Amino acid sequence: MDSQDSGVARPVLEGPDIARVLTRIAHEIVERAKGAEDVVLLGIPTRGVFLGQRLAAKLEEITGRKIPVGSLDITMYRDDLRMHPPRALARTDIPGDGIDGRLVVLVDDVLFSGRTIRAALDALNDIGRPRAVQLAVLVDRGHRELPIRADYVGKNLPTSLRETVKVQLAEEDGRDAVLLGAKPTAPAGER
Amino acid sequence: MMRHLISAADLTRDDAVLILDTAEEMARVADRPIKKLPALRGRTVVNLFFEDSTRTRISFEAAEKRLSADVINFAAKGSSVSKGESLKDTAQTLEAMGVDAVVIRHGASGAPYRLATSGWIDASVINAGDGTHQHPTQALLDAFTMRRRLVGRDAGLGQDLAGKNVTIVGDILHSRVARSNVDLLHTLGAEVTLVAPPTLVPVGVEHWPCEVSYDLDRVLPKSDAVMMLRVQRERMNAAFFPTEREYSRRYGLDGDRMAKMPEHAIVMHPGPMVRGMEITAEVADSDRCTVVEQVANGVSIRMAVLYLLLGGNEPAVTHTRTEEK
Numbered sequence: 081m082d083s084q085d086s087g088v089a090r091p092v093l094e095g096p097d098i099a100r101v102l103t104r105i106a107h108e109i110v111e112r113a114k115g116a117e118d119v120v121l122l123g124i125p126t127r128g129v130f131l132g133q134r135l136a137a138k139l140e141e142i143t144g145r146k147i148p149v150g151s152l153d154i155t156m157y158r159d160d161l162r163m164h165p166p167r168a169l170a171r172t173d174i175p176g177d178g179i180d181g182r183l184v185v186l187v188d189d190v191l192f193s194g195r196t197i198r199a200a201l202d203a204l205n206d207i208g209r210p211r212a213v214q215l216a217v218l219v220d221r222g223h224r225e226l227p228i229r230a231d232y233v234g235k236n237l238p239t240s241l242r243e244t245v246k247v248q249l250a251e252e253d254g255r256d257a258v259l260l261g262a263k264p265t266a267p268a269g270e271r
Numbered sequence: 272m273m274r275h276l277i278s279a280a281d282l283t284r285d286d287a288v289l290i291l292d293t294a295e296e297m298a299r300v301a302d303r304p305i306k307k308l309p310a311l312r313g314r315t316v317v318n319l320f321f322e323d324s325t326r327t328r329i330s331f332e333a334a335e336k337r338l339s340a341d342v343i344n345f346a347a348k349g350s351s352v353s354k355g356e357s358l359k360d361t362a363q364t365l366e367a368m369g370v371d372a373v374v375i376r377h378g379a380s381g382a383p384y385r386l387a388t389s390g391w392i393d394a395s396v397i398n399a400g401d402g403t404h405q406h407p408t409q410a411l412l413d414a415f416t417m418r419r420r421l422v423g424r425d426a427g428l429g430q431d432l433a434g435k436n437v438t439i440v441g442d443i444l445h446s447r448v449a450r451s452n453v454d455l456l457h458t459l460g461a462e463v464t465l466v467a468p469p470t471l472v473p474v475g476v477e478h479w480p481c482e483v484s485y486d487l488d489r490v491l492p493k494s495d496a497v498m499m500l501r502v503q504r505e506r507m508n509a510a511f512f513p514t515e516r517e518y519s520r521r522y523g524l525d526g527d528r529m530a531k532m533p534e535h536a537i538v539m540h541p542g543p544m545v546r547g548m549e550i551t552a553e554v555a556d557s558d559r560c561t562v563v564e565q566v567a568n569g570v571s572i573r574m575a576v577l578y579l580l581l582g583g584n585e586p587a588v589t590h591t592r593t594e595e596k
Binding site for chain 1: 310
């Protein structure tokens with residue numbers, strides 16, 4: 081966590097909460113997808129990828145089958161691409177059998193404006209034609225700017241725009257937590 | 272860095288590694304059913320080629336199209352240039368059409384630099400080879416090929432070429448590929464040895480960051496990559512060596528010589544190859560020869576360069592890499 085807001089950031093979910101939430105989402109996916117036979121999980125870098133992998137592991141426990149999991153980089157599909165210097169690209173890794181005719185579940189850490197998900201839908205369009213696309217997020221903090229909603233939500237977290245939501249995962253940050261903090265004076269943008 | 276890519280010497284180590292890493296992601300697009308990314312939608316790129324080139328032009332064109340840029344091809348032959356138009360007027364014409372980037376190949380060393388710094392145009396300038404000066408995207412694709420083969424596709428991410436021994440053999444004097452490679456490979460931490468007949472080694476080479484040798488057989492056993500250059504007959508206006516056979520016997524790469532290289536070492540060639548001259552068919556067709564791979568990698572590298580120079584509101588290739596998320 082950055083030094084500037086570490087003083088005020090307070091955890092709203094801790095490690096065990098996140099594990100429970102992911103277990104619940106996994107069960108919901110199995111229930112909604114009637115066995116998750118054709119599910120493909122695609123995490124959105126960076127932290128969505130780790131959440132996707134964790135969800136896949138839980139789904140495998142429940143169904144006893146291997147669940148294809150990959151990552152979908154949305155950098156070049158962002159609507160603010162032209163407003164910043166080019167960003168370093170992350171990995172797009174589509175599981176071997178592709179996504180045609182399958183149920184793609186996008187996985188991300190925080191759902192905020194919805195612009196990331198719009199970009200992800202565009203990116204999917206260039207890769208194949210899924211039977212359906214669903215969205216799983218760890219935290220929904222509101223403030224949508226596009227008509228997008230999540231199918232599976234770990235925690236609904238009503239926030240003000242002056243607050244920041246930061247997800248930490250062991251794979252990237254060394255520990256699991258969702259932190260709610262106050263935004264430093266200048267708005268830092270989405271996520 | 273800058274808005275332009277004029278010389279491989281302008282790139283810092285971090286710039287170069289960022290370009291190679293980006294190219295690695297771009298390469299994965301080639302495996303998709305729809306080989307297209309939206310990054311340069313609405314940007315216009317002109318390929319301004321004053322010198323003949325097949326593979327470089329096609330490679331740039333493929334890269335531009337895969338990134339959804341609008342592409343205009345301008346070959347000097349049969350154009351206003353053959354009627355006597357100057358570089359300045361050509362450039363201003365392009366500027367008036369609102370191009371965002373100019374990919375230029377020119378027979379005169381320094382033409383891209385002039386285009387970029389003269390104030391004639393606002394567009395980004397990418398050097399696709401100028402005279403005997405520089406060919407930076409070739410050096411980048413060569414470094415990319417080496418990193419993939421010698422370090423590994425995924426293992427190479429974020430890595431440079433520290434400690435690798437690269438030998439460049441042939442017509443160094445006329446070669447912009449050699450100059451660019453020496454600069455970039457040095458930046459990336461590799462040790463470069465140039466091997467050529469004394470007449471084909473440029474004056475001032477002692478100031479280059481590399482070694483020079485006249486004995487290919489002595490250098491081969493400690494080389495991780497051997498890059499063979501074409502003898503550029505079109506630029507030869509003096510007798511640089513007695514006969515082609517003698518050149519080929521002393522500086523050509525054949526099967527026996529290749530056997531002296533370490534097991535893992537690769538043979539590279541920027542193309543076009545002259546079989547029987549600097550390289551035998553046996554070597555050119557072997558698994559260790561990366562010529563075809565280099566062509567494929569060229570598209571990925573050029574996509575990376577175009578994306579990093581044109582993809583945002585300002586070039587990403589700077590010393591301060593922006594790391595978001």
